[in-house]
Amino acid sequence: xxxxxxxxCIMLIPLAAAGLALIHQGLGRSRSAAHAMLGALCALGIxxxxxxxxxxxxxxxxxxxxxxxAAGSVRWDWLGAGQFFPNGFGADAMDVASYRKSxxxxxEMFAAGLAATIPLSGGSDRWRLAPACIASxxxxxxxxxxxxxxxxxAGWLAQLGANFGISGFVDAGGAGVVQVVGGLMxxxxxxxxxxxxxxxxxxxxPAAIPGHNIVQVLFGCILALVGWIxxxxxxxxxxxxxxxxxxxxxxxxxxxxASAGCLAALVVTRARYKKxxxxxxxxxxxxxxxxxxxxxxxxxxxxxVDTGIxxxxxxxxxxxxxxxxxxxDDPGGAVSVHAGAGLWGLIAVGLFGHFADGTRAxxxxxxxxxxxxxxGFMLPLIxxxxxxxxxxxxxxxxxxxxxxxxxxxxxGAGAYPEFVVHADEFVPR
Amino acid sequence: xxxxxCLLLLSGFFLVLSALVMFPAPLMRFPFVGAGLxxxxxxxxxxxxxxxxxxxxxx
Numbered sequence: 001x002x003x004x005x006x007x008x009c010i011m012l013i014p015l016a017a018a019g020l021a022l023i024h025q026g027l028g029r030s031r032s033a034a035h036a037m038l039g040a041l042c043a044l045g046i047x048x049x050x051x052x053x054x055x056x057x058x059x060x061x062x063x064x065x066x067x068x069x070a071a072g073s074v075r076w077d078w079l080g081a082g083q084f085f086p087n088g089f090g091a092d093a094m095d096v097a098s099y100r101k102s103x104x105x106x107x108e109m110f111a112a113g114l115a116a117t118i119p120l121s122g123g124s125d126r127w128r129l130a131p132a133c134i135a136s137x138x139x140x141x142x143x144x145x146x147x148x149x150x151x152x153x154a155g156w157l158a159q160l161g162a163n164f165g166i167s168g169f170v171d172a173g174g175a176g177v178v179q180v181v182g183g184l185m186x187x188x189x190x191x192x193x194x195x196x197x198x199x200x201x202x203x204x205x206p207a208a209i210p211g212h213n214i215v216q217v218l219f220g221c222i223l224a225l226v227g228w229i230x231x232x233x234x235x236x237x238x239x240x241x242x243x244x245x246x247x248x249x250x251x252x253x254x255x256x257x258a259s260a261g262c263l264a265a266l267v268v269t270r271a272r273y274k275k276x277x278x279x280x281x282x283x284x285x286x287x288x289x290x291x292x293x294x295x296x297x298x299x300x301x302x303x304x305v306d307t308g309i310x311x312x313x314x315x316x317x318x319x320x321x322x323x324x325x326x327x328x329d330d331p332g333g334a335v336s337v338h339a340g341a342g343l344w345g346l347i348a349v350g351l352f353g354h355f356a357d358g359t360r361a362x363x364x365x366x367x368x369x370x371x372x373x374x375x376g377f378m379l380p381l382i383x384x385x386x387x388x389x390x391x392x393x394x395x396x397x398x399x400x401x402x403x404x405x406x407x408x409x410x411x412g413a414g415a416y417p418e419f420v421v422h423a424d425e426f427v428p429r
Numbered sequence: 430x431x432x433x434x435c436l437l438l439l440s441g442f443f444l445v446l447s448a449l450v451m452f453p454a455p456l457m458r459f460p461f462v463g464a465g466l467x468x469x470x471x472x473x474x475x476x477x478x479x480x481x482x483x484x485x486x487x488x
């Protein structure tokens with residue numbers, strides 16, 4: 001019953017990727033809209049193939065073969081050691097263990113695809129399709145499986161409780177495994193590809209380059225909600241043993257944290273700019289979903305609302321600081337929404353989570369160790385991998401492409417051929 | 430600067446790990462884990478600064 005429910009929830013996850021793709025292309029320029037959507041489709045497809053063929057053997061599953069080493073009288077389980085190119089281990093439907101493995105592969109395949117769509121937002125309007133595809137393969141083939149193994153396959157982070165007497169690191173809906181890993185990839189892409197031409201003046205003042213279709217952005221938020229409910233529920237059932245009675249609360253918590261994030265961003269932008277900002281409110285909605293996913297199965301609805309409110313406010317300020325102070329051009333706000341809100345969500349597990357065992361201090365400490373692993377190990381690893389890839393295949397489109405738009409430059413035709421094109425859009429500023 | 434930023438991130442991470450291994454008492458672990466996270470934040474700041482400076486040079 002639980003595993004069937006899990007399969008149904010897994011089938012909703014692609015809607016989260018569809019929602020994110022719509023949000024990313026809507027927040028980008030119209031001249032790169034088709035490129036953004038094709039990029040998302042390619043990222044999903046490549047991530048699925050590479051993860052199923054290679055990545056899953058490294059991600060592994062609880063109780064499966066793993067690489068480990070001993071240090072400080074503790075066994076550190078750091079990477080899965082399953083076979084490459086799985087040949088179908090779910091043929092016998094009565095074998096529950098095999099069915100669980102198949103479900104794990106299915107869930108993580110979609111989750112890897114979702115993580116791969118996140119950096120496309122950071123590189124919107126300038127990241128070439130070919131390196132974006134290779135980067136997706138890199139993410140799904142090694143970077144995502146590495147952290148997924150640590151958290152979801154009884155790796156060293158999940159075993160913190162058994163090895164160090166605190167509590168295991170908890171990430172029920174993938175706030176760290178999917179969102180922060182994708183967000184850190186987005187940070188690297190933003191740093192490496194640099195800002196769009198005309199985004200920053202010589203004195204560093206940013207120019208507003210508004211998204212071209214806010215209706216699609218807001219529709220994407222609704223689609224993402226459905227997908228997130230699927231991801232939160234499926235991973236909670238599969239990795240944390242949540243039953244059907246808990247899934248109802250996971251759905252309620254997801255809706256509450258998204259709503260709180262959106263409304264918080266709406267109120268903050270209304271208070272600061274006199275009118276609510278639709279694109280930042282949409283980012284607040286996604287930030288609420290991201291932050292709420294870590295603790296979705298372990299918090300009360302009130303705590304889910306609190307998590308969402310903090311995420312919504314945090315994102316509003318992070319987007320502004322990134323643009324005004326750090327001169328980082330992140331058109332879709334991926335870094336703030338996925339990395340920033342994701343890290344907050346992981347800490348919120350320790351602050352608000354209700355667990356059968358362990359102390360609050362122990363849980364909080366475990367969550368801090370997980371955050372330290374993401375920032376201290378995954379960020380330099382992801383950044384260096386992207387720097388190397390950029391050496392082989394330059395990320396950024398050439399100057400002509402910058403002004404023509406990615407659609408014409410890379411695909412040969414625009415997304416909206418019947419639209420009137422304003423000549424000044426092609427004049428360098 | 431980028432290299433130093435990356436090394437600081439790794440140092441912070443290993444500081445956190447050594448806190449887990451070396452101190453059995455939770456009260457001792459918290460300050461060391463906090464210090465490790467602090468080093469990581471400095472590393473992130475340095476990486477950000479390095480990339481901002483590089484963008485300005487490219488202009």
